Amino acid sequence: MPSIAHRADEPRKHSGRIRELFPTLTIIIATVALLFIGSAIAAIVTGGLTHFHEAITSAEVLFSLRMSVVTSVISTAICLVLALPTAYALSHTNMPCKRIASILMELTLSLPYILLGFALLLIFSSPFGKALKDMGLAVVFQPAGIVFAQLIVNLPFAIRMTRTALEEINPRMEFVAKTLGASSWQVFRSIILPQARNSIISCAVLTWARAMGEFGATLMLVGVTRMKTETLPGSIYLSISTGNNDVAMATAMIMLIVSALTLVLAGVLNRPVGATRVSGATPHGRFGRCGAKQCDRPANSLDDLATTPFEEESYGR
Numbered sequence: 054m055p056s057i058a059h060r061a062d063e064p065r066k067h068s069g070r071i072r073e074l075f076p077t078l079t080i081i082i083a084t085v086a087l088l089f090i091g092s093a094i095a096a097i098v099t100g101g102l103t104h105f106h107e108a109i110t111s112a113e114v115l116f117s118l119r120m121s122v123v124t125s126v127i128s129t130a131i132c133l134v135l136a137l138p139t140a141y142a143l144s145h146t147n148m149p150c151k152r153i154a155s156i157l158m159e160l161t162l163s164l165p166y167i168l169l170g171f172a173l174l175l176i177f178s179s180p181f182g183k184a185l186k187d188m189g190l191a192v193v194f195q196p197a198g199i200v201f202a203q204l205i206v207n208l209p210f211a212i213r214m215t216r217t218a219l220e221e222i223n224p225r226m227e228f229v230a231k232t233l234g235a236s237s238w239q240v241f242r243s244i245i246l247p248q249a250r251n252s253i254i255s256c257a258v259l260t261w262a263r264a265m266g267e268f269g270a271t272l273m274l275v276g277v278t279r280m281k282t283e284t285l286p287g288s289i290y291l292s293i294s295t296g297n298n299d300v301a302m303a304t305a306m307i308m309l310i311v312s313a314l315t316l317v318l319a320g321v322l323n324r325p326v327g328a329t330r331v332s333g334a335t336p337h338g339r340f341g342r343c344g345a346k347q348c349d350r351p352a353n354s355l356d357d358l359a360t361t362p363f364e365e366e367s368y369g370r
Contacts, residue, residue: 094309100299101306108303116280117288118307120196124284125264128203132211132260133253140215141241161209169205170273173198177274194275196282202270207260214259218252219245258319262312 101108108114142148143155161169176182177192185192192198226244235243246253268286271277277287285308292301 097302097305097309100302101304101309104299104303105306108300108307111300113280113283114285114288114300114304114307117283117285117304118311120199120282121265121284121286122311124196124199124203125261128200128207128264129257129261131200131204132208133257135208136211136215136256137253139212140219141245143212144216144219145237145245158209158213161205162213166206166267166269167273170202170270173201173205173270173274177201192274194278194282196275198275199271199282199284202274203264203267206267206270207263210263211256211260214256215249215253218249218256221252222248254319254322258315262315265308265311 143151148154174193177185177198182192190197192201222245226248227240230240230244266286268284268290271282271284271287272290275282277283277291279291283291285304289301289304289308292298292304
C-alpha cells in the first residue's frame with residue numbers, strides 16, 4: 054500500500070514542478086523581450102551622444118523639431134475634438150450603421166500609412182483639392198499637409214481608444230443621473246468625462262507621440278523639403294540619405310528625449326480619479342427642470358443610489 058500511495062503522489066509532484074517552472078519561464082521570456090527592446094534604445098543613445106550637441110544646435114534640426122511639435126499639437130487637438138463626440142455616438146447612441154463604422158475604422162488602422170498618404174494625395178490633387186487651394190488652403194507639399202497626414206493616421210486610433218474608454222465606464226451613475234432628470238449633455242459633462250479623464254489623457258499623449266513619429270503618410274503627401282516640410286522623422290531620413298548617420302542618430306536621440314518627457318508629463322497629469330458626484334442644485338432641482346418623480350428625492354439620494362449594488366447592464370444604450 055505505501056508503494057501505491059507513493060506512485061499516486063508522483064503525478065501531483067510533477068504537476069507542482071511544472072507550476073513552479075512557469076513563472077521562471079515567463080521571466081526568461083520577458084528578459085529576452087526587454088533586452089531586444091532595450092538594445093534599440095541603447096543603440097540610439099550610444100550612437101547619438103557624440104553628435105548630440107551638433108544636432109541640438111543645428112538650425113535645420115531645430116526647425117524640424119518645431120515643425121513636428123506644432124503640427125503634432127494641432128493634429129492631436131483636432132483628433133480629440135473629433136474623437137470624443139464620435140466615440141460617444143458609437144458607444145452611447147443608436148447611431149445608424151455602427152457596425153459599418155467600426156469596420157471602417159479597423160480597416161483604416163490596418164492599412165499602411167504610406168497608402169493613407171497616397172489616398173490623401175489623390176483627394177487633394179483632385180478638383181476638390183484645387184478648389185481648397187484657390188480658397189487659401191494649400192495642402193500638397195505644404196506644411197498644412199503634415200497636419201492632414203497625422204490626422205488620417207491618428208484619428209481612427211483616437212476614436213478607438215476613446216470609444217473603449219467610454220464603453221468601460223460603469224453605467225450606474227449615468228442611469229441614476231438620468232432618473233434624476235439630467236440631460237445627456239449633463240451626464241456627459243459631469244459623469245462620463247470625469248470618469249474617462251485618465252483614458253482621455255492617455256489617448257492624447259499616445260496620439261501626440263504617434264504624430265511626432267509619423268512619416269509614411271507625410272512623405273507621400275508633402276514630401277520632405279528642407280526647412281519647409283521637414284519634421285524630425287524627415288530630418289532623420291534626409292540625414293541617412295546623405296550618409297550623415299551620426300547626425301541622424303543624434304536627431305533620433307532628440308525624439309527619444311521628447312518621448313521620455315511626454316511620458317513624465319502624462320504620469321503627472323494621469324492622477325487617479327476619485328468618486329464622481331453630481332452636484333450643483335438649481336432652482337428646479339439637482340439637474341434643472343425635469344418631470345421625473347425622482348427629482349423630488351432628497352439631495353443625497355444620488356449618492357445613496359450610486360453605492361447600491363445592481364445588476365450589470367446597459368441602461369438604454
